[in-house]
Every structure is written in C-alpha cells, then in structure tokens.
Amino acid sequence: MSIHFQVLGQMGMDNALLVKLENYRKLERLLFDCGDRTLSDLPYSDLLGIDHLFFSHLHVDHVSGFDAYFRANFNRTSKENHIWGPPETARIMQHRFQGYMWNLAEQYGTVWQVHEVFPEHVHTYCFETAEGFRIAHDLGQVKHQGVILDQEQYQVRAITLDHQTPCLGFAVHERAKTRIDLSKLSDLGLRSGKWLELLKDFHFSEESIEVDGKQYSMAFLKEKLLMGHPRGGLAYLTDFLLTPEALGDLRGFLQHVDVLICEGQYLHEDLARARRNFHLTSRQAAQIALEAGIHKLVLMHVSKRYEAAQWQRLLSEAQEVFVNTAFPEHWAEMS
Numbered sequence: 001m002s003i004h005f006q007v008l009g010q011m012g013m014d015n016a017l018l019v020k021l022e023n024y025r026k027l028e029r030l031l032f033d034c035g036d037r038t039l040s041d042l043p044y045s046d047l048l049g050i051d052h053l054f055f056s057h058l059h060v061d062h063v064s065g066f067d068a069y070f071r072a073n074f075n076r077t078s079k080e081n082h083i084w085g086p087p088e089t090a091r092i093m094q095h096r097f098q099g100y101m102w103n104l105a106e107q108y109g110t111v112w113q114v115h116e117v118f119p120e121h122v123h124t125y126c127f128e129t130a131e132g133f134r135i136a137h138d139l140g141q142v143k144h145q146g147v148i149l150d151q152e153q154y155q156v157r158a159i160t161l162d163h164q165t166p167c168l169g170f171a172v173h174e175r176a177k178t179r180i181d182l183s184k185l186s187d188l189g190l191r192s193g194k195w196l197e198l199l200k201d202f203h204f205s206e207e208s209i210e211v212d213g214k215q216y217s218m219a220f221l222k223e224k225l226l227m228g229h230p231r232g233g234l235a236y237l238t239d240f241l242l243t244p245e246a247l248g249d250l251r252g253f254l255q256h257v258d259v260l261i262c263e264g265q266y267l268h269e270d271l272a273r274a275r276r277n278f279h280l281t282s283r284q285a286a287q288i289a290l291e292a293g294i295h296k297l298v299l300m301h302v303s304k305r306y307e308a309a310q311w312q313r314l315l316s317e318a319q320e321v322f323v324n325t326a327f328p329e330h331w332a333e334m335s
C-alpha cells in the first residue's frame, strides 16, 4: 500500500491535509480539517471520495470549509459518512447540519456518524438526513488504546493535545500488525489455541473474547500479542502548546512516523505570543521532528501576520534545528 499526502490551502491562509491510501484494489481518502477554501482546488471526485473527515478541533479556521464538503456529500449513500473530532464535535456538527432547510429530506437515506475522541474512549452519535438532523442518536462508547480507526489497510491513531481546548493530533500508517508473538503468551498466563486466529481476523468484530474461561478485551490482546511494525506513516499536528510533557508524549506517538505535517505558526521571536495562544513556533515544530526521529517535516498553518520574507525566515529557523524541513510544494510558486 502507498500513502500520499497533499497539504491544501495557501500560505498564510487556512490549511488542511488530504491523505490517499492506495493499493491495487482500493483507494481511500482521509481529510484532516477543512478551513476556508481548502477544498476549492480539489477535483470534485476527490471530494466525493473522502472516507473519513477528522477535525483536530473546532476553531473556525479548521471548520469553515465544511459547507463545501457537506454540499458534495449530504445525501451520499455510496460510502458511510464519518466525522471525527474532540469532545463537543457532535454538538457543533449538529448546528452545521441543521443550518439548512430539510423539508424535502424524508427521501434521503443518509446517515452521518460523528465520533468524539476522548483520551481513552470514542463516543459516537448518529444523525439522519431524513430527520433533518434533529436527533443526536447516542451510539455509546468504545474504549481505545490510541488506535481510533482500525481498517483493513491502515490505522489512525490520535493524541489529545492542549490548545486551551482539547486538540487532536493524528497519525496514519499501514496496518502491519499481523503476526502473533507467541513468546508473549506465557507473560499473560495464556495458552495458545484457536482464539489466536481471531486476533488476526480483521472481520471479527466482537469487543471481547473468552480465553480459558475468562473474558479479555480484543484491544488489550491485540496490543500485547500482535507484532510487526507499521511502515511509512505520517502524522498531522496543529494548534497546541508544547510543554515538556507534550514533547514526551509525542516522542512515543510519533514512533514509526516518517513524515510530520505540522503547524509552524510563529517566528521564534514571537515565542511568548505562541505560548499565550497555545500555538507552536516553527522552531518548536522542528524540535519535535528532531526528537522524534522523523524523516521529513512539512510546515503549514503559518500566521498571516507575517509577510513573504518573514515566512522564509519561519522556514530557515526550523531548518537550523531540523534540516529536512520544507513548505508544501505548491507554496513555492507563491513566495
């Protein structure tokens, strides 16, 4: 499987990230945030083909392009409609959904699932176009251990960061944990058996299984027993305060990530302002890349308070710390 990414939106304007995961039989698309005009340069086929939309948080510069997404997909039944975000995403999305007249909507069979990601569980609500989005159907909670979306081809992990409101960072990588580490069985006091096959069976959907007369959570057993490192992953981080604790957490979170797409909002001389606003300087983004052993850093979401020459300084300040830093390719034509 190959992973491609494309930063959307211009320099100093709202940005978003499109990730395409492709193998010989399937192309899947993930969208991270969708601020103002971030979707306007996308081919319509890409817009219609997005499988999951992830919000880091619900500030207006990360959400205001949602109308373009919703316009294209409000009655889509060819794919499921999934939106992910931090706590309160369902409440805010319901307002977005209800911002239109739905008197003719009974004919639509579309269902929208909104998943709120908490540090240790995901709470899902579902909305129906036919109901004019009036009811938030509560589908309940599922525990997670970092992996919030576990698909046949890939996994998405989330981390909660501090932006004076919870802000999610995301990592996407190939789903490579497909072998069972039998040496770990005795640590858990378990004997091998047919149940091990269920751990590898992607289509097995029960949350827990019985082993030797005792119930075990599937997530726990997978975490302990499946091995094989994911390869070629990428991560998307934006809008948060870099504390020593956050840096420590990110070192773990960014293991096996090759490419980091990260905000580089402020110049180093504006570090105090960055801290006040719970944002990063470009140099801090570079520090994260360096300490986490990332291969390449791509800076986006730069402040529009700066002019073109200062944006170049943002880049060079980051490169002084982490050489392999770049802006998105399409920004080069603009600066």
Ligand SMILES: [Zn+2]
Pocket: 057, 059, 163, 239
């Ligand atoms: Zn923000």
Ligand SMILES: [Zn+2]
Pocket: 059, 061, 062, 239, 301
């Ligand atoms: Zn922002």
